Amino acid sequence: LDEISTKSAITIGLSANVNHKATKKVALNTIMNSIGNKFTLIDNGIKIGAGVTKVKVSANILQQASDVNLYGGYITKNGTNLASAVNVGFNTITNTSSWAFFHTGISPIIIDVVEGDIIYLCSYVNNTTSTVTLQAYSGRAVNLTVEEV
Numbered sequence: 001l002d003e004i005s006t007k008s009a010i011t012i013g014l015s016a017n018v019n020h021k022a023t024k025k026v027a028l029n030t031i032m033n034s035i036g037n038k039f040t041l042i043d044n045g046i047k048i049g050a051g052v053t054k055v056k057v058s059a060n061i062l063q064q065a066s067d068v069n070l071y072g073g074y075i076t077k078n079g080t081n082l083a084s085a086v087n088v089g090f091n092t093i094t095n096t097s098s099w100a101f102f103h104t105g106i107s108p109i110i111i112d113v114v115e116g117d118i119i120y121l122c123s124y125v126n127n128t129t130s131t132v133t134l135q136a137y138s139g140r141a142v143n144l145t146v147e148e149v
């Protein structure tokens with residue numbers, strides 16, 4: 001009989017709302033769901049385990065702000081600046097009369113990885129004087145998923 005191997009996958013989320021002014025790594029701190037044992041929540045990211053060479057990454061961010069600005073997020077590998085991004089999603093917000101909620105879905109993409117790589121989600125704010133609130137909804141609105149492929 002051929003051995004059937006299960007691919008690993010993990011989704012980590014933000015457990016409580018967070019305010020910030022500058023682009024920053026999202027402090028994802030709770031495991032929403034997982035299968036297998038090749039991924040670990042570490043340093044608010046997902047650490048790649050032994051034997052994994054390709055993964056599919058995707059994310060969601062729900063932000064709230066009142067300033068005209070460019071907002072959104074990006075997924076990185078082994079860094080937190082935009083130059084480390086493997087996939088991005090942005091929204092231009094033009095409403096300044098009240099708080100606006102906006103969702104950024106970062107579509108799945110397959111990337112190459114090696115053991116020890118760490119995948120992060122970063123929240124983007126173009127103008128560092130604008131305050132944005134990440135609306136966590138207990139991890140359901142701000143999260144990162146990594147799937148072994």
